Amino acid sequence: MLSFGAAALSAFVLGAGLVQADGPVHTPRVLVFTGTTGFRHDSIPTAIEVLGQNADRFGISFNFTEDKGAFNDNYLKNFDGLLFVSASGEDVLDQDGQDAFHRYVQSGGHYMGVHCAATALTNSTMFRQTQGGIFNYHPSFQNATFLKLDDNHPSTVNLPKEWRYPEEVYFFANNPRNEKAIVYLTVNESSFNNDGGDGGPNQGSPHPIAWGIESPYSAVPLLAGAPGAGRTFYTGLGHANETWHDEVFIGHIFGGLAWTLDGATTKAYGVGIVGSDLPLKPKPVPVAAPDVNVTNGPAAPSVSNAQPSGSGASLSAPLASALVLGAALIGAIACAL
Template sequence: MFVTITVLLSIATSIVMAQPRVLVFTATTGYRHDSIPDSISALQARSGTDGVDFEFTEDPTRFNGDELGRFDGVMFLSTTGEGVLDSSQAQAFHTYLQNGGNFVGVHAATDCLGGEDWYVQTIGTRFDYHPELQPATFIPLNKTHPSMVGVPDRWTFTEEVYNYRSDPRNVGAQVVLTVDESSYTGSSGSSGNYDQGVPHPIAWYITDSLGAQPPTDGAPGTGRSFYTSLGHLSETWQDPTFMGHVMGGLKWALESGTTRWTNGTALVGAVQPQNSNTSAGSSVSSTMGTSTANGQASTSVSGTGMATSTSVSAGPMSSTPANSGIKDGSAVGKTAAVAGAIGGVIGLML
C-alpha cells in the first residue's frame, strides 16, 4: 500500500506541476522583421530547458474565447499594423486579459493595435520612431527582476533604440532597463512632440494592467504584462543574455497566480493533464504557422519540421527573487494545488 501511495503521489504532483502554455503571435500587416523565423526557433529551443509550452501562430481567428482560454500567456512577437486583429478578435483578447490572462510584448509589439486604448494600457505605450540601427549601451535599473538576472551593468550590442508616444510609467509600468543616450546617434524622426519620460524606457513590467480592468467576475484578478523593445536582429536571438532577458520576463508574467498553471480556480490557462507519460510530468508542444500572402497561418509545423506536434521532457520553471514583485499567491497557489491533489489521492486510498 505504501508503494501504491508513493506512486500515486508522484503522479498527482506531476499533474499539478505541468508547465504553462503560451501562444506566440507573429502576424504582421505592416513592416515584417526578417528575424521572426529565428526568434521562433530560439523560443522553441528554450521550451524544454525553461519548462514552457509554446504554440506559434499567425492566424488571427485563434483569438476567440475558447482558444485563448487554453493559454496561461499570450506573446506578441514583432507584430506590426493595426489590422493584425479585427474588432471581434481584439475584444476576445481583451476579455482574455480581464479573465486573468498574462501578456508579453517583444520589440515591435508596441507598433500594432494603437487604436485600442486597452491594448496601449496593457503594453504600456505606443511606438513612435527609432534612429538607424547601430550599437547602443543598455543599463539595468532593477537587477533583481527576473528579466534582468545575468544582464551586465553596461550591455552593448547593435539594436534599434525605440522611442515612444507616452511614458509607460503613466500607466503603472516599472522600467527595468534603460539606454545610455550618449552611446548612440539619435535622430529627429518623431511624429509628434511626445514625452516618454526619463530615464529612457526600454523594458518594463506592469503588475496590474489598466488595460485589463475591470477583471471578470469570478476571475482571481488581472494578469501581468512584460514588454521589451529589444530583438530586432536575428543575431540578437542567438545571444544567451538576451534570451535570458526575454524568458525571465515571460516567466515572471506567468507566475501571476491568475491562470490555471498556479491557480486551480482560474478562468483561463492550460488545463492540467489527467495523466503524464514523461518522467518530469510535463511535455512541450511547439507548433508554428507558416505565412500565406495575407499573413495567416496555413500549416502547423512541429519543432522537428514535420506537420505534427512533438513532446519532450521539460524541467520546472526556475524560481524568481522574492523582491521581484511576484505576488505571494503564486507560490501559495502551487502549494495548495499540490496539497489538494495529494489529499485527493490519499482520500481515495482510505
C-alpha cells in the first residue's frame, strides 16, 4: 500500500493529468474489453471492480463488455478510449471487429492494453502497430524488481525507482521501439529466475515492460476528418488479484490511461470524429480530503453490452481532492523535518 504522502502526490499528478488539453474537456468515456479466447486470468473480475471503484476518483466513465460484436463503427464512436484488460486470444475479435478497431484508432480514438492484452490478435500487423509489442513467454510468477526510465511520465511518476513485487514478467516477440514506442518501465533481469524461455532476444534492451506510442505511428493512414491517430499505451503488469489492490499499481494504470486520453484527439477534448458527449467538467470546488486507505467504493458495474451510459464522473472532485492531498503532503513533510 502506498504511503499517504506518495498517494497524495500521485493523486495530484493524475488529477491534473486529465485537464492538460486546450479547450473544453468532457468526461472521457472508456470501453473496457475483457473478452478471452485464450488463457483467462482470475484477476479480470477484480480489475473490473477496481476500475469501477476508481472511476469517480480519476474522472473517467467506464463501460464494460466481453462482446466482440461491440467492435463496430457505430458503437466505438461513442468512446474516447479502448482499454483491453487481459483480453487474450488471436481470434478474440473477428476480422470485422479488427477492422473497426483499426478505423477507430485511425479516427483519433485512444487505446491502452494491460498484461495479457499482449496475447490478443497476435497475427494482426495492425494490432502490433497499435499496441507495439506481442507476447512471447513469461517465467514463473515470482518477485522481480521493476525500474522506471522516466521520472515524469504519468504512468511512472508515482513509482519508486526500484519497485519489487511478484509478477509474471513478460518477454516479447518483437521490439516495441521498432513500432515507434517509447519505453517508460523496464525490469532488472537479474532480479528473477528466467525459467520460461530464451530471454527474448528480439525485444530490445532495456527489457520493455510499459511504453507509449504517439500519433501518427499508432495507426496510419488517418481517416478523413481525424485530427490525428489515437495515443496508445501498454503495460505488462497486472497478473494477480493482489496487484489490482495495490495503490502503486492503481497509480500506474490510471497514469497510463490519463496520458493516453490526453492525446486529445477526441470529442471529449472538443475535437475529433469519435468520443464522449458527456457533460463538460465544471470548475473544481473544495472538498474534504478522502481517507486514502479506504478500500470500499461505489459498487462495481456489471459486465454488460449496453449502450454507453450517459452518466460520467466529474473531474472536479478528483482534482480538488488532489489539491487538498497535495497540501496534506506538504504538511506531512514539514512535520517530518
